Amino acid sequence: MKKRVLITGGAGFIGSHLCERLLKEGNEVICLDNYFTGSKDNVVHLLDNPYFELIRHDVTHPYFIEVDEIYNLACPASPVHYQYNSIKTIKTSVMGAINMLGLAKRIKARILQASTSEVYGDPLIHPQPESYWGNVNPIGIRSCYDEGKRCAESLFVNYNEQNNVDTKIIRIFNTYGPRMNPEDGRVVSNFIMQALLGEEITIFGNGEQTRSFQYVDDLVEGMIRMMKSGKEFAGPVNIGNPNEFSMLELAQKVIELTNSKSKLIFQPLPADDPTQRQPDISLAKKELDNWEPNVQLKEGLSKTIEYFDQLLKNGWTRK
Numbered sequence: 001m002k003k004r005v006l007i008t009g010g011a012g013f014i015g016s017h018l019c020e021r022l023l024k025e026g027n028e029v030i031c032l033d034n035y036f037t038g039s040k041d042n043v044v045h046l047l048d049n050p051y052f053e054l055i056r057h058d059v060t061h062p063y064f065i066e067v068d069e070i071y072n073l074a075c076p077a078s079p080v081h082y083q084y085n086s087i088k089t090i091k092t093s094v095m096g097a098i099n100m101l102g103l104a105k106r107i108k109a110r111i112l113q114a115s116t117s118e119v120y121g122d123p124l125i126h127p128q129p130e131s132y133w134g135n136v137n138p139i140g141i142r143s144c145y146d147e148g149k150r151c152a153e154s155l156f157v158n159y160n161e162q163n164n165v166d167t168k169i170i171r172i173f174n175t176y177g178p179r180m181n182p183e184d185g186r187v188v189s190n191f192i193m194q195a196l197l198g199e200e201i202t203i204f205g206n207g208e209q210t211r212s213f214q215y216v217d218d219l220v221e222g223m224i225r226m227m228k229s230g231k232e233f234a235g236p237v238n239i240g241n242p243n244e245f246s247m248l249e250l251a252q253k254v255i256e257l258t259n260s261k262s263k264l265i266f267q268p269l270p271a272d273d274p275t276q277r278q279p280d281i282s283l284a285k286k287e288l289d290n291w292e293p294n295v296q297l298k299e300g301l302s303k304t305i306e307y308f309d310q311l312l313k314n315g316w317t318r319k
């Protein structure tokens with residue numbers, strides 16, 4: 001059935017893929033974004049579609065509209081960007097959640113929160129199941145993001161219990177793909193751009209820290225299945241690819257796939273950088289109709305490299 005769907009942060013990397021997919025499935029999509037880290041360029045190809053609306057709005061202010069579903073994605077996601085104005089990051093997570101939950105309550109819409117594996121902090125349990133409470137430094141440089149997202153989860157749970165709002169929480173693990181901001185400082189975009197430009201590849205620390213990288217199409221499938229799941233399952237549920245790599249292994253793969261001559265350079269590890277991260281996805285498999293990721297690193301990286309290569313061919317240069 002055709003739905004009217006609001007996506008906050010819809011002009012960002014993940015949001016733009018979600019807009020595209022929901023439109024393709026015949027829904028009406030309203031994309032709300034303040035373009036802090038996202039861009040009109042990410043959704044410009046959708047503007048001809050009469051069922052797509054693009055609105056400049058900051059989610060720290062209330063917004064009123066009639067929709068059936070809300071995906072709440074507005075929030076900078078890369079450490080460089082979320083630390084740029086840490087107080088604003090907290091406001092976006094917390095006030096954004098309050099404003100969108102208030103809207104969902106008023107119009108009786110179902111609402112999904114894009115939470116994060118960062119709620120597990122530097123995890124002491126490996127891989128991380130949803131039942132793990134995490135190991136987060138509440139006053140560290142990542143806390144504006146981690147604690148903002150943890151508070152948003154608490155708001156979602158409490159609006160559900162106290163006000164009967166139909167909420168869903170997914171915890172997204174490191175996701176990559178076309179339309180990542182080439183300068184947002186995340187490791188996949190950094191390494192690919194550096195490799196394509198023949199620059200040194202910046203490894204933070206000794207490069208032995210690990211992440212589990214998920215291609216964006218697998219995430220979008222998981223998000224949509226979560227939104228469609230029964231009311232009794234509110235989550236949180238991990239959505240990620242359990243294949244885990246060290247940053248050194250990632251750099252090696254990127255160099256191979258780009259045929260780059262770039263050399264590795266080692267730089268200091270930022271404070272509180274998690275040592276390891278891998279999702280336990282058994283709950284997602286059980287509750288979301290056997291959902292699991294299909295795109296493995298080599299295939300996903302190749303598609304992402306193709307995107308960044310095209311950006312460069314179209315004249316993109318560093319600011």
Ligand code: NAD
Pocket residue numbers: 008009010011012013014015032033034035036037038039057058059060072073074075076077078092096114115116117171172173174175176181
């Ligand atoms: P992104 O930075 O590309 O997208 C975030 C979008 O939110 C941008 O378009 C930005 O302009 C918008 N935004 C930021 N502050 C806003 C505000 N106050 N009002 C309105 N819009 C605002 O990042 P992304 O990777 O697409 O992440 C999307 C969501 O998924 C975020 O909530 C992020 O925390 C979550 N997430 C992403 C990952 C990942 O690996 N990409 C992992 C875990 C969680």
Ligand code: UDP
Pocket residue numbers: 078079174185186187188190191202203204205207209211247269270273274
């Ligand atoms: N990283 C790196 N070089 C870079 C950017 C990041 O070695 O140029 C490392 C970073 O220290 C972290 C990992 O890559 O250990 C993932 O970083 P990202 O910012 O992509 O995601 P997050 O740390 O939020 O999972």
